[in-house]
Amino acid sequence: MAKKVEITLVDDLDGSTADETMLFGIDGVNYEIDLSGENAARLRSALAEFTAAGRKTTTPTTTLARRQRPGITSPAKIRQWATENGYVVNRRGRLQAEIELAYHSSNS
Numbered sequence: 001m002a003k004k005v006e007i008t009l010v011d012d013l014d015g016s017t018a019d020e021t022m023l024f025g026i027d028g029v030n031y032e033i034d035l036s037g038e039n040a041a042r043l044r045s046a047l048a049e050f051t052a053a054g055r056k057t058t059t060p061t062t063t064l065a066r067r068q069r070p071g072i073t074s075p076a077k078i079r080q081w082a083t084e085n086g087y088v089v090n091r092r093g094r095l096q097a098e099i100e101l102a103y104h105s106s107n108s
Contacts, residue, residue: 011036078103 009018018034082089
């Protein structure tokens with residue numbers, strides 16, 4: 001049996017149907033907001049003077065992709081710990097949940 005999934009975007013300001021997702025950033029923080037056409041136009045209008053005077057930049061994606069999120073332990077580090085603590089670990093692939101749980105329990 002086939003399934004059909006439909007996603008409806010909702011305007012984050014007023015709850016109406018959103019037409020687009022907008023991305024913007026300020027003070028080093030990036031934001032994403034779903035807006036109707038009317039609210040998207042309001043945001044563009046509010047920022048127009050500043051975007052006209054500002055410089056476009058790009059985010060170096062390789063730097064972002066390599067940067068570890070805080071609180072996330074690399075699988076290599078968990079594998080090393082597991083091997084040192086007597087667990088049998090595959091060199092590749094997903095780590096077993098019990099090994100991850102044991103690692104986090106012993107390192108918290």
